[in-house]
Amino acid sequence: MPAGQHERHTEPFAVRLAAAIRSRRTPACVGLDPRRESLPTVLGAADARDPAAIAACFARFCREVIDVVAPLVPIVKPQLACFEAIGPHGMTALADVITHARSQGLLVLADGKRGDIGSTAEAYAEGWLAGPWACDALTVNPYLGNDSIEPFVRSAEARGAGIFVLVKTSNPGSKDFQDLVCEGRTNFEHVAAGVESLAARTAGTGRYGAVGAVVGATWPKQLDDLRATMPHTWLLVPGFGRQGGRASDVRGAFHADGLGALIVSARDVIFAHARPEMNSGLADHQWQTAVDRACHDMLDRLAADTPAAALRG
Amino acid sequence: MPAGQHERHTEPFAVRLAAAIRSRRTPACVGLDPRRESLPTVLGAADARDPAAIAACFARFCREVIDVVAPLVPIVKPQLACFEAIGPHGMTALADVITHARSQGLLVLADGKRGDIGSTAEAYAEGWLAGPWACDALTVNPYLGNDSIEPFVRSAEARGAGIFVLVKTSNPGSKDFQDLVCEGRTNFEHVAAGVESLAARTAGTGRYGAVGAVVGATWPKQLDDLRATMPHTWLLVPGFGRQGGRASDVRGAFHADGLGALIVSARDVIFAHARPEMNSGLADHQWQTAVDRACHDMLDRLAADTPAAALRG
Numbered sequence: 239m240p241a242g243q244h245e246r247h248t249e250p251f252a253v254r255l256a257a258a259i260r261s262r263r264t265p266a267c268v269g270l271d272p273r274r275e276s277l278p279t280v281l282g283a284a285d286a287r288d289p290a291a292i293a294a295c296f297a298r299f300c301r302e303v304i305d306v307v308a309p310l311v312p313i314v315k316p317q318l319a320c321f322e323a324i325g326p327h328g329m330t331a332l333a334d335v336i337t338h339a340r341s342q343g344l345l346v347l348a349d350g351k352r353g354d355i356g357s358t359a360e361a362y363a364e365g366w367l368a369g370p371w372a373c374d375a376l377t378v379n380p381y382l383g384n385d386s387i388e389p390f391v392r393s394a395e396a397r398g399a400g401i402f403v404l405v406k407t408s409n410p411g412s413k414d415f416q417d418l419v420c421e422g423r424t425n426f427e428h429v430a431a432g433v434e435s436l437a438a439r440t441a442g443t444g445r446y447g448a449v450g451a452v453v454g455a456t457w458p459k460q461l462d463d464l465r466a467t468m469p470h471t472w473l474l475v476p477g478f479g480r481q482g483g484r485a486s487d488v489r490g491a492f493h494a495d496g497l498g499a500l501i502v503s504a505r506d507v508i509f510a511h512a513r514p515e516m517n518s519g520l521a522d523h524q525w526q527t528a529v530d531r532a533c534h535d536m537l538d539r540l541a542a543d544t545p546a547a548a549l550r551g
Numbered sequence: 552m553p554a555g556q557h558e559r560h561t562e563p564f565a566v567r568l569a570a571a572i573r574s575r576r577t578p579a580c581v582g583l584d585p586r587r588e589s590l591p592t593v594l595g596a597a598d599a600r601d602p603a604a605i606a607a608c609f610a611r612f613c614r615e616v617i618d619v620v621a622p623l624v625p626i627v628k629p630q631l632a633c634f635e636a637i638g639p640h641g642m643t644a645l646a647d648v649i650t651h652a653r654s655q656g657l658l659v660l661a662d663g664k665r666g667d668i669g670s671t672a673e674a675y676a677e678g679w680l681a682g683p684w685a686c687d688a689l690t691v692n693p694y695l696g697n698d699s700i701e702p703f704v705r706s707a708e709a710r711g712a713g714i715f716v717l718v719k720t721s722n723p724g725s726k727d728f729q730d731l732v733c734e735g736r737t738n739f740e741h742v743a744a745g746v747e748s749l750a751a752r753t754a755g756t757g758r759y760g761a762v763g764a765v766v767g768a769t770w771p772k773q774l775d776d777l778r779a780t781m782p783h784t785w786l787l788v789p790g791f792g793r794q795g796g797r798a799s800d801v802r803g804a805f806h807a808d809g810l811g812a813l814i815v816s817a818r819d820v821i822f823a824h825a826r827p828e829m830n831s832g833l834a835d836h837q838w839q840t841a842v843d844r845a846c847h848d849m850l851d852r853l854a855a856d857t858p859a860a861a862l863r864g
Contacts (some may be wrong), residue, residue, distance in 0.1 A: 271671070289683050319667055325683025329642040344854040353692055354632055354664055355722040358584070361632040370602055370638025379666055381694040381717055383724025404694055409668040411696025414745070418732035418738060425738060428728060 247398030251374060252446035253474065255400070256497055257344055258312030259511060263549040264537045267347065267474070267495065268307045269504025270335065271317040273329045274294040274324075276509045278525035293327035296320070300335040303508050308342035310537065315502060318350040336371060345374040347474075347500075351404060352377035355386050363393035367401075375400040377474070379450060380429045387449075391436055394448045400472070401449055403433045405464065406478030408454025425435070430464055437470035446472055446498070453491070455483025455501070462490035465498065473499045479506035479536070485543035496548035507532045562713030564687055565759035568713070569810055570842070571625030571658055572854065576862040577850045578809065580660065580787070581620045582817025583648065584630040585609040587637075589822045591838035606640035613648040619842045621655035622766040623850065626687070628815055631663040631792060645694050649684060658687040658730055660787070660813075666692035668699050676706035680714075690765060690787070693742045700762075707761045714762055716746045718777065721767025721790030741779055750783035759811070761784050766804070768796025768814070775803035778811065784813045792819035792849070798856035809861035811821070814853060820845045 247254065260267050274292055277283040283295040306312060316339075319502055320547035339346045348371060352362040366376045367390075378390050379400045390401045406426045416426040430451060439449030450472035460466055465473065473491045477483040478501050491499035510516040510532030511525035520527055540546045560567065572578050587605055590596040596608040617627065626648075634645035644714060652659050656796040667743055679689045680703075691703050691714045703714045717737045720727055729739040743764060750760030763785035766774055778786065784806045790796040791814050805813035823829040823845030824838035853859045 273670070273674075305682035317674075318670045319665070320679070321680055322684075323674040323678035325678070326639065326646045328644040328678075328683075330639040333639045351665070351667055351692070351695075351748060352632075354722075355720060357586070358630060361586075363637040363643075365632070365636035365638065369636055370641075371635075378666070379692050379694050381692050381728060382664075382720050383722060383727035383729065385722055385724030386720075407639075407668065407695050409695060409698055411668075411698030414698075415694060415738060415741060416696065418731075418733035418741060422737060423772045425728060425731060425733060428731060432727070440771075467591040473785075 246396065250398055250444065251364050251394065251400030251448055252396070252441065252444055254374070255312065255345060255472065256446070259497060260283045260549065261310045262310060263493070264311060264540060265501055265533070265546050265549070266311045266533070266536050266540060267313045267315050267500045267502045268300070268303070268311050268507050269315045269317060269349070269502050269510065270300050270303065270478070271320050271504045272299055272434065273320060276512070278511050278522060280523045280525065287327045289327045292324050293331040295488045296324070296328065297331035301338045302526055303529055304335070304339050304342055304344065306526050307507070307533050308339075308344050309495055310533050311344070311514065313345040313347055313500065315347040315349050315504070318348060318503070322323050333371065336373060337473045339473050340372070347375040347377070347387045347402070348373040349377050351377050351379045353382050355382055356389070359389035360393070363390045367393045367399040373399070373432045374401060375450075377402045377404065379404050380432070383440045384432050386532050387432070387436070391440065391449060395440055399448070402452050402474040403429065403449060405430050405433060405451040406457055406460050408483070412454065430468060430527055434468040434471050437468065441470045446470055452476065458487045458490055461488065465490050465492070474502065476502040485539040489544045492545040494545055496499055502534050507536060557796050558745055559709065563711055563757065564713030565690040565708065565754065566759055567711070568625065568785065569759070573755060575623060575625045576855060577624060578719050578812050578814055578859050578862070579624045579846070579853060580626045580813045580815045581616070581624055581820050581846065581848050582614065582615050582628045582630060582662070582789070582815050583821065584817045585612055585633050590824070591817070591824050591835060593698035593836045593838065602638045602640045605637050606644040609637070609641065610647045614651045615839055616842055617648070617652050617655055617657065619839050620653075620820070620846050621657050623846050624657070626660055626813065627652050627781065628660040628817070630663050630817070631661060646684065647769070651684060653685070659794055660688040660690070660715070661686040662690050664690045664692045666699055668695055669702070670674065672699050672702035673706070676703045680706045680712040681710045686712070688715060690715045690717065692717050693745070697745050700745070700749070704753065704762060708753055712761070715765050715770060715785070715787040716762060718746060718764040719766045719773050721769045723795070725767065738748050743781060747781040747784050749813070752779065754783045759783055763787055765789065768801050771800045771803055774801065778803050778805070787815065788812055789815040792816045798852040800855045805858040807858055807861070809859045816849050820849060
């Protein structure tokens with residue numbers, strides 16, 4: 239095995255994800271998006287004088303968030319941009335956070351929206367799914383075409399990992415190119431057809447494949463449609479909470495048994511210390527309790543208003 | 552200024568790029584894509600036992616390539632995937648390589664094809680264009696829409712940096728989504744129209760703006776068309792050399808005065824020690840001489856067969 243390579247998982251990603259969701263009885267995914275200006279004041283990020291000190295704050299913050307949510311959710315999603323933004327020290331902190339999440343029994347989805355061609359795509363795929371970062375899954379941008387996605391699929395299958403391909407993103411500007419009508423259907427439906435084909439191919443005898451799709455919580459109608467046309471595809475649904483998506487908006491992402499979707503919340507959970515409805519009665523140093531409350535709140539709302547209720551059944 | 556932030560450049564990126572091209576009398580851009588299996592044997596990468604040792608080989612290799620090409624070309628393009636693939640140590644090596652390239656008077660274009668929404672796009676933009684990485688430009692993926700590109704434009708303008716947005720990539724699979732005909736024109740033409748609009752907006756009274764476009768050397772017809780429809784846009788043209796693009800194929804990317812295009816070669820130059828026509832008479836430890844020969848060969852071919860001849864005029 240090359241230096242820094244990790245062993246293959248025994249079970250495919252889709253099977254491990256379903257098992258983790260059943261075990262925690264929720265499809266919630268907590269996004270790890272550390273921001274210097276949003277961290278609890280007791281961590282001292284505002285006073286950090288150099289990137290190494292900021293990176294240390296990020297690592298400590300994420301490790302403590304992980305300690306709170308590890309018993310509650312199946313998977314966490316580090317946002318690579320937040321760590322990259324502070325330079326090489328940030329990437330060292332990210333590696334530490336990933337290792338800690340794995341050690342606490344969480345699956346780890348690296349949100350990097352990577353995409354490139356040929357051997358460059360292979361480098362990203364090997365690094366994030368097999369090599370030193372050793373994440374369970376990675377988000378991938380499809381603009382470069384199906385041959386740019388294949389290296390990620392090959393690495394994912396070889397490692398027992400997964401990818402989530404951007405299909406219809408949560409932002410208003412997703413209409414600009416994703417919604418263009420091309421030869422009878424939208425551009426994102428063309429991408430979705432390719433993703434479902436890869437999901438079906440990699441599912442083998444299983445229900446879901448190694449290739450999932452990203453579809454924003456802000457598009458309930460499209461979630462309904464894509465759930466129907468992508469039966470073998472896990473849907474990763476960002477935009478729950480701050481970006482305006484409600485539990486009722488994401489109902490369509492699920493199959494009736496509560497599987498088929500991962501619902502992401504980041505800031506609402508990890509920065510819950512700044513939410514009046516979550517920080518009531520807490521001192522600054524008790525910010526982890528606000529994270530715990532906000533995470534439970536998210537789980538309760540998903541169980542109350544979506545087919546994820548079946549997981550508690 | 553926040554920790555790790557660099558000062559603004561006095562001149563806009565487009566002006567600095569044109570000056571650097573005129574100074575070196577060539578539009579050639581050398582891609583820095585270190586691969587463990589392709590490095591000169593004397594660097595010992597094959598025997599490196601851990602990521603730190605591989606990263607040290609990458610840094611040494613890129614620094615020595617930079618020392619050869621710095622007097623010859625205006626800009627280098629590190630491929631972020633190659634460094635990410637070996638983990639945090641790779642990112643530390645990348646920072647070292649960027650710093651060295653800047654110290655040798657080169658512009659630095661980070662090839663990361665990043666793209667995300669809102670504050671996440673801001674984090675990428677600040678990190679790569681203003682913060683600790685402090686590159687002169689970054690490649691950006693447009694799939695998420697125009698509002699996902701805006702944060703990169705804002706950071707680029709604030710810093711005197713630039714971005715290059717993927718329009719029509721060099722790979723065969725670029726046909727899958729980029730070539731779909733949507734409401735009367737191809738998807739990539741829709742993206743190109745948005746890019747030219749941003750380029751014109753950011754050009755002010757100058758000729759070119761802070762926003763460029765990536766168009767593969769493998770598409771001579773599209774280069775012609777896009778040069779005509781994107782007058783304020785720098786074109787970054789990968790795929791010269793190994794990917795099949797010849798000097799005559801990239802003629803259309805230029806304006807008559809030899810400006811308007813950057814032509815990228817990576818493996819053909821940096822791994823020239825493995826090319827029989829470049830390594831003749833050289834011992835293994837003289838691999839830098841092969842890089843020098845291959846770089847001169849590229850410069851001569853561009854001067855012989857494209858409007859870049861005017862730069863030597």
